[in-house]
Amino acid sequence: MGAAERDLVALGIAIAAIILFIATGGQVVPDVVRSMLGHGPGPDKILANALLLNIALIIFGWRRYRELTNEIAERRKAEEVARQLAETDPLTGCLNRRSMTRATTALRSEAEARDQSIAFFMIDLDNFKQINDMNGHSTGDRVLTKIAQVLRDNLPSEASLARLGGDEFAIVLPFDRGQPQQVDDHVMRLFEMIGRALEREGVSVDVTMSIGISSDQDASIRNAAVDYAQTLMHRADIAMYQAKKQGKNRYVWFEPTMENELRFRNELETGVRRGISNGEFVPFYEQQIDIETGRLVGFEMLARWNSPQLGLVKPDIFIPIAEDVGVIAELSEQLMVRAFADAQEWDPTLTLSVNISPVQLRDPWFAQKLLKLLVENNFPTHRLEIEITESCLHQDVGMVRAMIASLKNQGVRISLDDFGTGYSSLAQLRSLPFDRIKIDRSFITELGDAKASDKIVDAIISLGNGLEMPITAEGIENEQILTTLKRMGQLKGQGYLYGRPETAAQVRNRLTKAGRMAGKPGADAEAKHSDIEPVTEETRRAAEG
Structure with missing residues (x-):
């Protein structure tokens, strides 16, 4: 660009042409005038031609100069467009992730000069994927554009706004060091303005935000050796994750303990992956009892993680992590293979219940994979009962x-598990071919103490009877609960009153003492009168797809 502006060839031609024009014109023009007045001969032909050539060169130089000027203007315009594309988000016009780092660093310098602090907001829209899936990406883009405009309109002039990607935004703004409540006030105003803006636009979507906030008031972040902008962004991201974890639609300030928790979670994720590879996950079994007769009718498989570092870990710790990192299907299949092998040693009349994650039910090939596992392990299909939660019914009911x-x-x-804690409707219960309803333990454990729980459980049992669905009650922990349930009808139950979940070896010992292992005379006799069938050729074909 600079070379084009200093085109010496064009400049030299123009200067030389002007000098020659002055020199030749001083002789040719007077001769032309005298000749026209009839006072002398015409101009020298060579000088006249030289003058015309000078005029042509001047015109050429001028045109060349104009072309260069236009070309330089177009190049500068293209460079400006390229710079904007490199630094801004094309959909919303906000800064992008790369330019936000520079903007944060620059704003820090300005804030320090005014004795101010910096707050960094990490904003993530809650459940935005559902908006795209249900309303289309054009509606999603319109929502993003509107939200960006609302955020921009409500920012102080010295603040910066960026769209980091997808439905994630970032804001960096200065505030008085002694008044951090200014940041809280600003966040609350953003929550209020976002809701109003979408209502005015007539967008039929419910958009909420989870916001994480970090600031540079911590002395450690002012260390020159620290990457200032990246550290603020990282801490705000951790706080935003906490806001999601606490239920979404809220904001959370970063605290150092959050970083330790996130580090522990990362260690858990690594441990879960390693545990699957090393076979550290084992099945435990909880008894399922016929409440009326007290007879053992089956077991529910419960996952446990036998971690070398953490000891025996319960599923409420590692199952959500396995779902988040995408290994829940592999973990579940590994446990089921072990459970099928264990259950084949039991009395053939005993059933095996297995919980299925909602993540697994999103796989359209789940049924075929499960049937394939049954075939490969030669486990009778009628002995297996899978349990799904009510939350599964709100993802893709058709599938x-x-x-x-x-x-x-x-x-x-x-079986429909944890019934009463979700939002399943009577229409779904009637249209979906469930074999059993399991009442959530939160209702069972309160029986006798809260009349409302008694009425709820009694209503669920009546509903099951009306739909001809047997009922299982979870959480039977004392005789009072058991006595109350016996009055309500014929149920299957499980809970600590009957014993804690046991390992495969403990179950084997229990069944051996009771004469309920496969191959025992009593077990064989019961099997002949049961409706249990072996794996059939039809099942094998279904498992193969």
């Missing part, structure tokens, strides 16, 4: 219905 039908056609029983 869930197809999976349930496919499994039931092969003899697998299906």
Whole structure:
């Protein structure tokens, strides 16, 4: 660009042409005038031609100069566009992630000169994927554009706004060091303005935000050796994750303990992956009892993590992590293979219940994979009962219905787990072919103490009777609860009153003492009168797809 502006060839031609024009013009023009007045001969032809050539060169130089000027203007315009594309988000016009780092560093210098601090907001829209899935990406883009405009309109002039990608935004703004409540006030105003703006736009979506906030008031972040902008962004991201974890639609300030928690979670993620590879996850079994007769009818498989570092870890710790990192299917299949092998040693009349994660039910091939596992391990389909939670019914009811039908056609029983804690409707209970309803333990454990719980449980049992669905009660922990349930009807129950979850070896000992192991005379006699069937050729074909 600089070379084009200093085109010496064009400049030299123009200067030389002007000098020659002056020199030749001083002789040719007077001769032309005298000749026209009839006072002398015409101009020298060579000088006249030289003058015309000078005029042509001057015109050429001028045109060349104009072309260069236009070319330079176009190049500068293209460079400006390229710079904007490199530094801004094309959809919303906000800064992007790369330029936000520079903007944060620059704003820090300005804030320090005014004796101010810096707050960094990490903003993530809650459940934005559902907006795109249900309303289309054009609606999603319109929502993002509107939210960006609202954020921009409500920012102080010295603040910066960026879209970091997807539905994630970032804000960096200065505030008085002695008044951090200014940041809280600003965040609350943003929550209020976002809701109003979408209502005015007539966008039929419910958009909420989770916001994480960090600031440079911590002395450690002012260390020159620290990457200032990246550290602020990282801490705000950790705080935003906490806001998501606490229920979304809220904001959270960063605290150092959060970083330790996140580090521990990362260690858990690594441990879960390693544990699957090393076979550290083992099945435990909880008894399921016929409440009326007190007879053992089956077991529910419960996952445990036998971690070398952490000891025996319960599923409420590692199952959400396995779901988040995408290894829940592998973990579940590994446990089921072990459980099938264990259950084959039991009395053939005993059933095996297995909990299925909502993440697994999003796989359209789940039914085929489960049937394949049954075939490969030669486990009778009628002895298996899978349990799904009510939350699964709100993801893709059509696909869930197809999976349930496919499994039931092969003899697998299906239970609706944790009934009463979700939002399943009577229409869904009637249309989806469940074999059993399991009442959530939160209702069972309060029986006798809260009349409301008694009425709720009694209503669920009546509903099950009306739909001809057997009922299982979880959380039977004392005789009072058991006595109350016996008055309510014929149920299957499980809970600590009957014993804690046991290892495969403990179950084997229990069944051996009771004469309920496979191959025992009593067990063989019961099996002849049961409806349990072996794996059939039809099941094998279904498992193969």
